Every structure is written in structure tokens, then in C-alpha cells.
Amino acid sequence: MSLFGFNAKNSTDTVRQIADECRDLQQATTRGELGAKIATLVLRHSPIDIQQMKRNFGKKVEDLSPEYRDELIRKINEHLLGTYQAIRLGNQQGAFGTMNEPVTLLQKSYWDMVAGQCGPDDQKPKIRFLNYLLAAFCMFVQNEPGHAVGTPFPGGDTVKVIDGIYYCPVREMAGDVDAAICPFCPALQTLAIGYLKPPVNATPHQKQEFIRNCHDFHNFNG
Numbered sequence: 001m002s003l004f005g006f007n008a009k010n011s012t013d014t015v016r017q018i019a020d021e022c023r024d025l026q027q028a029t030t031r032g033e034l035g036a037k038i039a040t041l042v043l044r045h046s047p048i049d050i051q052q053m054k055r056n057f058g059k060k061v062e063d064l065s066p067e068y069r070d071e072l073i074r075k076i077n078e079h080l081l082g083t084y085q086a087i088r089l090g091n092q093q094g095a096f097g098t099m100n101e102p103v104t105l106l107q108k109s110y111w112d113m114v115a116g117q118c119g120p121d122d123q124k125p126k127i128r129f130l131n132y133l134l135a136a137f138c139m140f141v142q143n144e145p146g147h148a149v150g151t152p153f154p155g156g157d158t159v160k161v162i163d164g165i166y167y168c169p170v171r172e173m174a175g176d177v178d179a180a181i182c183p184f185c186p187a188l189q190t191l192a193i194g195y196l197k198p199p200v201n202a203t204p205h206q207k208q209e210f211i212r213n214c215h216d217f218h219n220f221n222g
Contacts, residue, residue: 011120018118018129022111025136032099034107035141039091042084042133050084053127071152079148083134086142099141107140110184135181145187157190167191 021041028034054077061069090096114132118125135146145166151159157169166187 011125014125015118015120015122018125019115021129022115022118026108026111028103030099030103031101031141032096034103035087035090035096035099035137038133038137038141039087039096042087042130042137043091045084045130047081047084049127049130050080053080053131056124056127068152068154075148075151079151080134082148083138087134087137090141096141103140106184110136110140110181132181136184139181139185143186146181146185159187160190 025034025037025041028037054073057076058073061072064072114129114136117132118129122128138144138148139146145159145168147159147168149159149161149166153159153169155169159169160167167190168182168185168187169190171182171185171187171189
């Protein structure tokens, strides 16, 4: 059953519950323990909720150019459902029990950021929290980027993996975005001042537009 049908009168309880769950997630000491805790929370939701997230994201980026928008939506949708299924499968197979690597202090601090973002001013705290849970699973349990390999960014570059190392074109460009997952992501900044393949004939204005669009449209919050 979907968990997104709630009204204003219980939103305070929702925010308080999310804060409590963030504190519990912060207590996890290993990748496996964190993975199991995330799985418990994510699997309260159904694939219907993931479909709602996909529809919301489609509306958010509907003003982008069609060619770029369609590829971005395809990769985000693929990533959302794929991560949900990976969590369900890992939980069924007991895969988290063998992950003994410690959770770092930086990773623990992620949940402070999440609790702050899923606050009383958020109209959809449950959707936003689900998105942060999925991102955390990718980054902290799977050791993969918060944005999947192949995710396109303005300027023509994408998240890449080269010799087992992940690279993202905006890894170091989100310091002023409070809700950004970038500071917690295991990806490295893409080489060659932000681009493995620089945009053809890019002007300084186009590069600034690239950064602004990444901030506006890639910090998906449901």
C-alpha cells in the first residue's frame, strides 16, 4: 500500500518520525547494518510509490529541451526502480550480513542533512525521504554514485566509470546547495576541469548555465 496519502494535520508526526529514523540510521556501524536498516524503511513502500516519484520528476524537468529531458528522465527512472529492486533482492538474499566495512563519520553526518531537508516546510517529506534513502543505499552500501553511470548533465557530459573509478562532472560544484548529495558521493570530479569531453565550443556563459541547471534539476527531491 502506498504511504504517500497523508494530509497536513499529520505532517508534523511524519517529520518527527523521519527525524527519529534518521537518528536510528546514524547508529549503524557497518555497511551491512546500514543496508538492512535502509531496506526496512524502503520496503515499506511499493513500486507504486516509485512510479509516483518518476511522474513527479517528469513534471519537474518538463521545461528542459526535449532531447536532453527525455534521456535524463530515462536514466533517473531506470535508477529509481533499479535501486528499489536491488534493495529488495539484497534483503531477500541476506546479502547485507556479509558487509562488515565501517560506516564513516561523513556518511553518518548525511542523516543530519536529510533530517533537516525533510522538515515541516516540505510538502512531500515522505517522498523526499525515500529519495534520500535510495541515494544513501547507492553511495554507502553499494559504493556507487548517487547518480547512476550514464546520467547526462548539461554540457554534454555524463557520470562515467573508468577502470573501476566513478567520475561525475558536478562532484565539486554543489557546495552551495544544502540538499545536494554530492559531498557524500564516492564519485570523483570528472577530469579536465569538469569534463572528460568538453562541450563543443562552450562559452563561459554556457558553462555557468551548465552548473546552474545541474543544481536546479539534478538534486531530485520527489
